Amino acid sequence: MLAAAGARGQAPRRGGTLFVAADGEPRNLNPALVASNGVFFVASKVIEPLAEMSRDGDGLSPRLATSWSGAADGRSATFRLREGVSWHDGRPFGSGDVAFSALEVWRKLQNLGRAVFRDLEAVETPDPATAIFRFSAPTPFQLLRNALPALTSVLPRHLYEGTDIVANPANRTLVGTGPFRFAEHRPGEYYRLERNPAYREAGRPYLDSIVYRVLPDRAAVAAALEANQVQLSAFSAVPLADLARIAAVPGIVVIPQGYEGITYQLVVEVNHRRRELADSRVRRAIAHAIDPRFVVDAIFLGHARASNGPVPRWDAQFHAADVATPGFDPARANALLDEAGLPRGAGGMRLRLRILPAPWFEQTRQMGDYLRQALRAVGIDAQVVANDSAAHTRAVYTTHDFDLAIGSPVYRNDPGISTAILYESGLPAGVPFSNQYGYASAEMDALLGRAARSIDAAERSALYRDFQRLAARDLPIIHVAEFSFLTVARDSLRNVAGNPRWATSHWDDAWLAG
């Protein structure tokens, strides 16, 4: 019973409290400091970015900025800002807030902004509704544009200036401009947001409040939905295996839309420091040993697609459709391993490897088990090493104590934000979700360098398509599937999934039918 998103021809009703299942509480709830989906899930209703992703037009819809343009030389970008907007404490919002956020927070402190805004030199504010970003080196406007939804949450300058930003109490009791005000956090229990009566759009938001109940157990999420004690669970909080049962419950709908802009990729990370794995034939053989269709059908129960590389298929700006996947071909895998000088020895095995599945998702763990079996079929004896988050991060990204790892990097709307870093060489140890694989290719580095400096959108897209071709040729990491998430909601909740990153957007048009 898959239901389409959106309104069903009824006029929106004002009022009501929406109860949402949350699986955890971020250590830091400030989206300008920590641009991550766990933070946005709660904070994006309170603190707004300059623009949000959209299915219409050029892919963006205005939030705090109403228009944006980049200079031809890539040295500046101009943002027109919305006027008449006030912070939740009543102070007016203006270009000074944007300048402060960009220079002091995104550029210096934000997990993703430190790279994208590295060359930001100054932000001019000729009037309260204009912010002009000046860069010391050409910065592609295409990259800035694509970064607007996730990397540009604006903070109130008057609460942060002159303080220790990382330790500011406003990181817990957020003050923003969005449709909901931060009301209360009871640790371990819930976050409560309440309607912002001074919100700029008349009549909105429709909901009186949103309560995020912390429900760490996934089976309990399904029970709470069934009992109508929560009306919404996002990010596949209900286990895929329970979906068929829960979708049959009257009043509950499963909504696959609303995550197009939040794609995760299931990949096999390869440690090139291991002599055998530095040989591209061995990596290709491993890729041939994996059946992506089995992964999609058995691990994701159909809620994923086979991947052909580091850019997901939905991204028309950058995706190279002509890149072929290695394809499931165990005979070819065996031949390649023979060719690479790894004959079958005692017991039919060629070499022993350790697989470290990331503990982030049940699918990454299951992929570890599947890969072990798939490799055994081509004569690779693999052991699965299960770690928790801290141990996994340390082993793969700092001490490099692994042979293969199962990872799930996030694609963030532009290869320049968090994808190229998986292929660039020369990064220090200890940078998570980066090339800690020992892969170093002068050709790849040169290509990525050109793309990073390219200020022409068409040229830049073409360079990133070349990057996908090179990635497919070298195969430093093996992309298996791309996946996003499912929302399970009561059908009383309306206007779900209205944009490509709905779960992490503002919800000013969501409403509850009586």
Add this chain to the structure above:
Amino acid sequence: MRGALRIVARRCASAVPTILVVALAAFALLEAAPGDAVDAYLAQVGGDAGFAAELRARLGLADSLPGRLAAFLGRLASLDLGMSAALARPVVDVIAERLPNTLLLMAGAAGVAAGLGVAIGLLSGARPGGARDALLSTGALALLAMPNFWLALVLVLIFAVQLGWFPTGGIRTIGGAPPGGAALDALRHLVLPSIALGAGYAAMFARTLRAGMVEAWSADHVRAAHARGLRRRAIVWRAVARPALVPVLVLLGQHVGTLVGGSVVVETVFAVPGMGRLAFEAVTGRDALLLAGILLCATCVVLVANLLVDLALARLDPRIGQSDG
């Protein structure tokens, strides 16, 4: 009374080294685990090398091992546990928030365990070998074999989802207590988790009590009571059940610790923000100060609970507390 005082004094004196050992164990365990608090945090958010270095410096993780151990012990000695690395809040505040929930849940579970356990045990042990005993003993065995996460989910599905008698989880109704007041609201939230956590112990207590009673029936003083023509009901209570309760109380004291620790699963299923879940978060977050705080607190709870059990035992059996010390 003198015996009771002696028990209190002895327990307090032995608490200090216990607490020190527990704190050192917490530190050593997290040191032995691969990855630190920054790795645990970066796993959630990512960040470049400079970011990780700044965070390590901020959290005091950049020092050498002896330096960190000294800082840790210094904090303990000054009874100031400082900030939790995983939650970025003072450890004392976090524990003060969670401890009452765990104590309530423990009390509820102990109530279920003692009430149900003693009831089943008495009814079985009153006539061992009878039909009622066979039925109840089998029931107790089944209860003992049930994993508590499974029991928790079954209770939720039946009593919260199907019948709607109780909430599916949490510790209060969010947005103000319903008619009946906050206390009744809290009680309604406590019923299912208490049963889920206490049922296994109830079965264990019932079996222990029954076994003790079976043994007592063949004791000389019981046969003498028979011979004197005392009524069976009086014999069951005074001569059979009372001595058999001693091992049950000892068992209760022994299991207070597992009640604190064993509540992780039940707290997770019922979304109860208690110490069990917090301990899990402290370990996955590699948060030595928070874990030490939790263990210290749990140690104190266990020590106090054992003290209460010893005092109760001294009442049940006056020989206890006189001889040793």
